Amino acid sequence: MELTVKNRNDEVRVLDVPANAEYNVxxxxxxFGYKMRATCGGMGLCADCHCKILNGYDQLNQITEQELETLDEIPDAAFNSRLACQIKPGEHLNGVFLHLSGKDHF
Structure with a gap:
């Protein structure tokens, strides 16, 4: 399946993700070499993996209360914001286009 990613430098790359991937986004x-600190270990608390879904938002798993609370604390969060650590893998990722918005700590 194809997941399109725009990085923090506005470079776009199409990732060929195995349909049976078991990890969160x-x-x-x-x-695939994208750097993010992920200080909370994928618990949806730190927002290091904040992204904006440019296409396919409605295809993703439902947003959790914890994710909403964390996004509410981010100044540049928008209606299409998600935390990549909270997006589950699967066929629904095919065609999704996301823009990494979190801070690059490397």
Whole structure:
């Protein structure tokens, strides 16, 4: 399946993600070399993996209360914001286009 990612430098890359990937989107991005600190370990608390979904928002798993609370604390969060660590893997990622918005700590 194809997941399109625009990084923090506005470079766009199409990732060929195995349909049977078992990791959340943050972990998938890390395997493709995207750097994010993820200080909360994927619990949806730190917002290091904040992204904006440019296409396919409605295809994603439902947003959790914890994710909403964290996004509420981010000044540049928008209606299409998500935390990559809270987006589950699966066929629904095919065609999704996301823009990494969190801070690059590397």
């Amino acid at each position: 943050m972990e998938i991005l890390k395997t």
